[in-house]
Amino acid sequence: MLTLNAIRTQTDEVIERLSLRGKDRKNDVLEILSTDEQKRSKQTELEQALAKSNVLAKEIGELFKSGEAEKANLLKNESLALKENIKSLELEQLDLEQLLTAKLYELPNTPSTKVKLGYGADDNETVYEWGNDPILPANPLPHWELTDKYKLVDFELGNKITGAGFPVYTGKGARLQRALINFFLDEALAAGYYEIQPPILVNEASGIGTGQLPDKEGQMYHSTIDNLYCIPTAEVPITNMYRDVLLKENELPIKNVGYTPCFRREAGSYGAHVRGLNRLHQFDKVEIVQIARPDQSYEILEEMVEHVKGLLTKLGLKFRILRLCGGDMGFASALTYDFEAWSGAQQKWLEVSSTSNFETFQANRLKCRFKNKEGKNELVHTLNGSALALPRIVASLLENNQTEDGINLPECLHPYLGFQKI
């Protein structure tokens, strides 16, 4: 959620930046400003009534003490009448406040200056590309045939025990998963990240904190009996560790990494493009999360991009980095880089990481601040990135490295795998 302060003091810039998302938000912003004004004047009115009531209560107390019960009772009546007024003012103020919050929740983050105006995936800019086209056998197999051929992933079995989108990894397929997770975690540790193993069920407050709730309610699996949600990404629990936290400046930046399974309902996305491992309801991901001082956050975003770049390079996968345009960026993000690995047999790019700076958008909801040099509490910037999401990496690895007589796995994984070839 954007800060009211930014909306109030930099109104024109906020409107201008939001328009980069390909939609004019001027009216929304102006409505927020007028609602805020109404709320504040109602609040002033309420506070004045409360002040009066406090004075009366004090006087009554003193009168009782000095034994002037009659006078006290007179004042009591006055106070009672005031109370009615306070109650209705409270309700009105609360209504306005809820309206204001609802409107603020609906407003996406303001894109950073680097973001180009755009309306969808076609307007994204490719900012980096690495690797050569894989050399493939005559009739390369898509990964869902390779996983079948070498008994790596059993989709049918997953259908049976859970449903579509919940594959069972078997044998070398399962070991490849484990190797990738360990490789990604170790690389992050070497880059100075601190390992976290968070819960994979979170409460409502956490969902609100990182912005999944209330708008993306339908995208998460929800245990209604306990009112807990399955996490769609480790970002949710790991960022929420800092909900309602006041950090010291010297604690920043905080660099955390966590491996978790991720659960996404992916409501409404079915069809041929979701075959095999391309889109799942449950998948594994290693996520890097940083909490940073505002003046450092863009430098840190670059550092995170470099980290992800390094992983893909070591895996030897042809990939590209896109800087997302305004229209394709997530709701909470100010700047996002997507990483796409080339999938040789499918002949298409698969998104394997999304690395973003949220600036204060999440921190504002989370109330995560730090005490700055002037001793003032200031909102932190939050950043996160996949490093990396497994299924599409597996898809690319299998497809790009297939030969007539097996699949050669990259060297960086050998120590983790205990084998080199499938």
Add this chain to the structure above:
RNA sequence: GGAGAAAUGGCAGAGCGGUUGAAUGCGGCAGUCUUGAAAACUGUUUUAGUGAAAGCUAACGGGGGUUCGAAUCCCUCUUUCUCCGCCA
């Protein structure tokens, strides 16, 4: 799951209906002293909203209630501790 106890400022810990935003101690910050430091002494030390400011308002785990007035009484939820049960 059952029975009981508890939740107060950065921490420890008073308060249990009326100038208590909250005693006291520790810690933090500033100063005096000192060549410097320690000790000692003095002062200061929560956050948010609103306002030009003075000020005003709110917050003693969360929510609700009683009352002219609640940290203090009642209800409820959450969490922690102790005992019992169950269990990887």
